[in-house]
Amino acid sequence: MTETAIEFRSVVKRYGDATAVAGIDLSIAKGELVTFLGPSGCGKTTSLRLIAGLELPSEGQVFIAGRDVSRDPASARNVGMVFQSYALFPHMSVLDNVAYGPVIRGTAKAQAQEKAREILDQVGLGGLHQRLPAELSGGQQQRVAVARAIVQQPDVILFDEPLSNVDAKLRRKVREEIRSLQRRFGLTAVYVTHDQEEALAVSDRIVVMDRGRIAQVGTPADLYERPSTPFIADFIGDANLIRGEVAQGYFTAPGLSLPVTGPDGPATLSIRPERITLAPGGPDRVVTATYLGSRMEYMVAAQVGEMLVSRPIFEPRLAAGQDVSLHITHTDVSRVA
Structure with a gap:
């Protein structure tokens, strides 16, 4: 004991x-x-x-x-x-x-x-x-x-x-x-x-x-x-907080649909910037691209709202103004409300 x-x-x-x-x-x-x-x-x-x-x-x-x-x-x-x-x-x-x-x-x-x-x-x-x-x-x-x-x-x-x-x-x-x-x-x-x-x-x-x-x-x-x-998601490190609705086990928000657990109704998901991947071409757009030595940090205007994305420096770099698509899976998110 x-x-x-x-x-x-x-x-x-x-x-x-x-x-x-x-x-x-x-x-x-x-x-x-x-x-x-x-x-x-x-x-x-x-x-x-x-x-x-x-x-x-x-x-x-x-x-x-x-x-x-x-x-x-x-x-x-x-x-x-x-x-x-x-x-x-x-x-x-x-x-x-x-x-x-x-x-x-x-x-x-x-x-x-x-x-x-x-x-x-x-x-x-x-x-x-x-x-x-x-x-x-x-x-x-x-x-x-x-x-x-x-x-x-x-x-x-x-x-x-x-x-x-x-x-x-x-x-x-x-x-x-x-x-x-x-x-x-x-x-x-x-x-x-x-x-x-x-x-x-x-x-x-x-x-x-x-x-x-x-x-x-x-x-x-x-x-x-x-x-x-x-509060915890936002205070510990960086987090994207997305508000939407849960119905029949699925969270939905503009441009996003993911399986989640918990009750139906209004909900908030937390997504860490490094858990989001980007691909060239798509409905979203890079607003800023910032070089931080070990990583690139992007602010993306997405269908679901403004999203902070962090990617390793060895990946192909994207430029401000470039059209992209965000990829998020249910294993990348936490339901916080």
């Missing part, structure tokens, strides 16, 4: 008349990396702060490692945190930064430094013990921040927008390092980001939030390939 590391039970957080978290229920398994994702103001950072003890719930309960910590302050929770700014002490060496937590909790300095050396070696910073944070790259500083959290053997480690201060070219490498460290140490991790690609890359599961509520929880593949609502 999978052990639960974190649990929200009907958690509500209000600030005066404003509700930041509107009654969420969620379980996170031990060793799992779960990302809270959503637009600004959706409640994702508040949820993280409720786990950390930086905020207390207005209603409901938060459990960590089976213990109700709903009213416990941050100092009474065994939680590590990696902040946006890393919050490293600029005047301390890498070694002393990592050893700082155990020292202030009463561990002898020599013992704390020995444990810090072990962790630094494991995160690939073994030769940099005596450097100051300013002498490290952004990626190295990130690893120091993770090491400082790991050294305290927390029940949970929290990442608050950890790549926001990393150069765009380094983000892929740093997020891979975070994921690798999380797996290597078997950490239970909660990660907050507004970046959909980042969430897809690092997560076991993603919690998409909207206006203080959980809109959908699932694996990256679940959310991308099987969105449950138009």
Whole structure:
């Protein structure tokens, strides 16, 4: 049976008349990396702060490692945190930064430094013990921040927008390092980001939030390939949303007829741009053709409406103004409403 590391039970957080978290229920398994994702103001950072003890719930309960910590302050929770700014002490060496937590909790300095050396070696910073944070790259500083959290053997480690201060070219490498460290140490991790690609890359599961509520929880593949609502389809990556009618198991819209499941009546389908194929000649027309290095992106004026289409760069390129026909099969779509 999978052990639960974190649990929200009907958690509500209000600030005066404003509700930041509107009654969420969620379980996170031990060793799992779960990302809270959503637009600004959706409640994702508040949820993280409720786990950390930086905020207390207005209603409901938060459990960590089976213990109700709903009213416990941050100092009474065994939680590590990696902040946006890393919050490293600029005047301390890498070694002393990592050893700082155990020292202030009463561990002898020599013992704390020995444990810090072990962790630094494991995160690939073994030769940099005596450097100051300013002498490290952004990626190295990130690893120091993770090491400082790991050294305290927390029940949970929290990442608050950890790549926001990393150069765009380094983000892929740093997020891979975070994921690798999380797996290597078997950490239970909660990660907050507004970046959909980042969430897809690092997560076991993603919690998409909207206006203080959980809109959908699932694996990256679940959310991308099987969105449950138009909001999820539109928020996770790019999506073409097509409105039409379902009757006797078929969805129909101008120029489109596909078998679908679900009740008859008004319906909305989500179609990812890369699932649409184009052929020269036909009733539709390319409005714009944009070269993006690894792919071509087309905006197509189709019978069913304006459609975004993404095709591999090795396919024959189409030009703006060219007549084309769109090809979509029932396996390429998700019913979202």
